[in-house]
Amino acid sequence: MQPRYRQIADELRLLIASGKLKPGDALPTEMEMCEEKDISRHTAREALRILTEDGLIARRRGVGTVVTTPPTPAFAQPIGDFESILQYARDAVFIPERTRPASPAELKRMGVDGPYMAYLGLRRASGEAPLAVTTILVLNHLAPALEDVAELNGSISEWIEGEHGAAVANVVQRMEAVALGKTDAARLGVPSGSPALRTLRRYIDTAGRAILVSESLHPAGRFAYEMKLTRQRK
């Protein structure tokens, strides 16, 4: 049994999700909701508070309540700490296409040196367009077979931790803007030379070795990296 305010919040959420209420549309005022649903104002406000926190609606005193326009890039993955990076890796599935020993050019570009296997593929969420082209380098003696990678619904780094007992001690992450080359642009279905967010992550074990390095190229508009940093509690 759900509390009344949550039922109402869910009703409204459904109206918005289904498109019956579009961005910019006005919601009923608090008093209207009170009469229609036969509830007190407090209950109505609690329902609206939930939707406000979720960013679905915006409220302005003296004006009313409207459905917000969704943030421009649909994918604002809130990633603030290490854990949610792994979460991101789980949500946006890596679809491997082929594997081979890493080339010298790749090794240099991704800032490592040694015997690595390279996995090339796409990163997808639920939608149709791929989120990114991704290259993953794994130290040779830890590298799984391509078939196994395809089976993994978790992240490769977690597989390595489970399979080999290697512990990731920290992750160094780097972000910058680049222009897409012809090949990558074609795979993403965007014009050659168009902007992309390049994220490079190096997973370092306790010995300081990069056991896994991943590079993703996210075309503009399909992905934004968002993190919340909270002031320290001293």
Added chain:
Amino acid sequence: MQPRYRQIADELRLLIASGKLKPGDALPTEMEMCEEKDISRHTAREALRILTEDGLIARRRGVGTVVTTPPTPAFAQPIGDFESILQYARDAVFIPERTRPASPAELKRMGVDGPYMAYLGLRRASGEAPLAVTTILVLNHLAPALEDVAELNGSISEWIEGEHGAAVANVVQRMEAVALGKTDAARLGVPSGSPALRTLRRYIDTAGRAILVSESLHPAGRFAYEMKLTRQRK
């Protein structure tokens, strides 16, 4: 003038931050707070709700309210990162060029709403080429004069904290790739349409207001954002 429930939330937050209330300690019950502060239960609950959302306290029906033990996720962002954002702002000097009330387009693009002043300028390190074009929005009643901004060798957010006593509670940071428009490209000396890293930072105070928002457009190759995430001991 802050609402009563927020004053009380801030009082309690201070008790926790200062260590007078340690993790595991019990807070007063709702009824005790009502009598001590001479407020209604609703007001007390609203204050406690804020702290619950911030993860500072945990509440259990039939038991009471206690200060939470600081999160011990397997991985966490080193606390230094909040400070290093401010550090970045100090290193790469913001050179203001002009100021005016923020336009509706700017407000929408930067995800805020209200009366803000806009400061437009370039960001430079030691070298010759500018690192980025930057737009900074500051809440009207906190906004410094353009001449003062030029004098600041620290960051504007720190100036605000010192001058007005406003405390930045957290920073939400967003990164994505964009194509540079004609004007910005010209100011940076790169071709129109070339890639740039857009970083948007919203500095949020304890009341949840964005007191300052900054947007920087870093052309490809001149800037990369790098962060290190360390595994936390349990």
Added chain:
DNA sequence: TAGTGGTCTAGACCACATG
């Protein structure tokens, strides 16, 4: 059984935006 937080009602006054 007593006390906690969770939910809900029925009022009230206010600051603010709009016509």
Added chain:
DNA sequence: ATGTGGTCTAGACCACTAG
């Protein structure tokens, strides 16, 4: 002047936990 959402009061009943 009217109506909006923001704040606040003073009650109430409930589910749950613990002694």
